[in-house]
Amino acid sequence: MAGPGWAPPRLDGFILTERLGSGTYATVYKAYGKKDTREVVAVKCVSKKSLNKASVENLLTEIEILKAIRHPHIVELKDFQWDNDNIYLIMEFCAGGDLSRFIRTRRILPEKVARIFLQQLASALQFLNGRNISHLDLKPQNILLSSLEKPHLKLAEALFGQPPFASKSFTELEEKIRSNRVIELPTRPQLSRNCRDLLQRLLERDPDKRISFKDFFGHPFVDLEHMPSGRSLEQATALVVEAVKKDQEGNFSAALSLYCKALDYFVPALHYEVDARRKEAIKAKVGQYVSRAEELKALVNSSNRALLQQGTCARDLLKEMARDKPRLIAALEVASMAMAKEEEGQDDGDALDLYQQSLGELLLLLAAEPTGRRRELLHAEIQTLMGRAEYLKEQIKMKETRWEAESMDKDGLSESVRSSCTLQ
Template sequence: MAGPGWAPPRLDGFILTERLGSGTYATVYKAYRKRDTREVVAIKCVSKRSLNQASVENLLTEIEILKTIRHPHIVELKDFQWDSDHIYLIMEFCAGGDLSRFIRMRRILPEKVARVFLQQLACALKFLHDHNISHLDLKPKNILLSAPENPQLKLAEALFGRPPFASRSFAELEEKIRSDRAVELPSRPPLSPECRDLLGQLLERDPGKRISFERFFAHPFVDMEHVPGPESLCKGTNLVVEAVKKDQEGDASAALSLYCKALEYFVPALHYETDARRKEAIRAKVGQYISRAEELKALVTSSNKNLLQQGNPARELLKEMAKDKPRLCTALEMASAAIAKEEEGKDDGDTLELYQQSLGELLLLLAAEPAGRRRELLHTEIQTLMARAEYLKDQIKMREAQSMGKEALAESVRSACTLQ
């Protein structure tokens, strides 16, 4: 709020109240319509005196674009007016403030929260990209949230609470941007491999090597396929039909995989559905599918114990034959460390990353290895490690899907209790 003597501009049909923020050319106020439902809006007041010819053209372009686009994750321009002193943009009010404030208040966001925001932002960017529109000023300050609780993002690094090139001066900022040193990600919070990979590709200094729009939208961390939408329920239902069929045929592994894939659609369907009765029906189905997935997981885990024991004698022989190859020894030790972590019950992303690192090195060494007994053993070891890594990857995905399903169930039950 401003000090004594401050007063907002007057605008016919509206009561302007508190100031929400201000910039070089404009001030934004919270306002109410005087009649009908007393709708709450945000009014951006642009002083005509602050505008030169280029600024006027930019503002008219902004109005033209906003008047023609409608998207759930882009702030809606409802109308615009003007008088002798100001141009007024009457916009959708977002009670949650901006993303910059949201991050400041929480300091660090959990990865799953950042991922939801990123998906919503990606939906908005995809919409703009498809309409040949560039935002050109994408930052947390310019991204609003619909409400303080369960916010929807309205068209941004959120995980760590600070930007990657945070600096105390422009000279320091320029030095960091021009440097060829790799951007180091903070150690907290811990990141999934998919999140770490996306951040690395987004923070690539060379624009030619930086991730493209097309690859960004297709990236597994962005996961546009599972954004809540009207088709989520149908996709999940189709997968359950396949899962039931495989279950009846006695193929527990395939059935489990399909149930977990279905949950990845049913969870967004729960978030998307607003009708209480339909939401309750989805919730009941999700509970059934989670129960059956847990039964199948026990069967699959038991039958895969043999896989975890494969390759031990050959592995020891290969280690003996690799003593004159330090690089091969190191890669095999890395693989052994991954196996040990997995057999200790540490079947997590860190163990999977260890498998993937060892496999990357072993595949390079295989390409350079001459024909012979060592090459045969190395080839067999790589196949075994790949099978274990794929099995571990499936286990992690299944666990995540079941966890998401349980969290969504708990959240929807809490919501239902709150409404009653």
């Protein structure tokens, strides 16, 4: 609240109360509608004296854009008015304050909280991008939380509690931005492979090498397909129905894959659900499906080992025929290391990395391989390795899903991640 002698401007239909913040051109107030509903809004008061011709045009463009768009993660412009002194933008009120303050009070945020924030932000950006609109001032101070009881949205800086180019002066900031030094991510907190990959691709200085909007929206860490929503439970249930059907038919591999895909939607459904009893019912179902998936995994593993052994002769023949191709021999050796890692069962992530490394090289070699027996064997080997890699991806995802479902109640920040944040 302001000191003695301060008074907010008068606005038809609203009672302006406390000042929420101010900038060079505008001051934002909390306000109540005078109607029976007593709706709470935020009123952005822009002084006409502070505006030149370009500023007026920018403000009119902002009003035009905000009046035309509606999205759950973009703050809503409800109306606008003007008088001799000010232009008033009547906005949706966000009681949780801005993301910058939210990060400062918590210092750092868990990765799973960051991911849900990022999904909500990406959803808003994708909506704007599809309408050829750029925000141009995207920062934590311009991202609002609709409440503190259910806070969730997130930018990648927030993982470490500081921005990537934190500096004590503008001179130091400019030097860091212009530098060619590789940006090294802090080693703590430990991040998942997908999260670290996205951060590094976003922090690429060369805009031609930096991740594109299309690749950003499709990145596995952003994963908008599995963003918590009202449809998450419906999508999970539909996949479970298919999984049960395949299970009953004895197609255990297909059933396992469908159970894993269903679990990808069950965790967002848990995040979205706010009713405690329904949440517990969903968690109980998740536990059942994870248990069945584990049983199917044992059956599928046994079958896969038999298939891999059957392919040993063809694999040995391919190695024999590749004596004049050192790159092919090396790639096949990496594949053998991946299989050995998988057999150990210690770290599926390491095995998956080796499979992907091998496949990247083998696919290049296949493209250059002339028609013949060696090409046929190489093609068959690649299909086998792709199957193993996809299987491991599903197992890693299932472990993450089970861990996240079990830890839902242990982390207050992730307890209820409904659509509770809006992008200003």
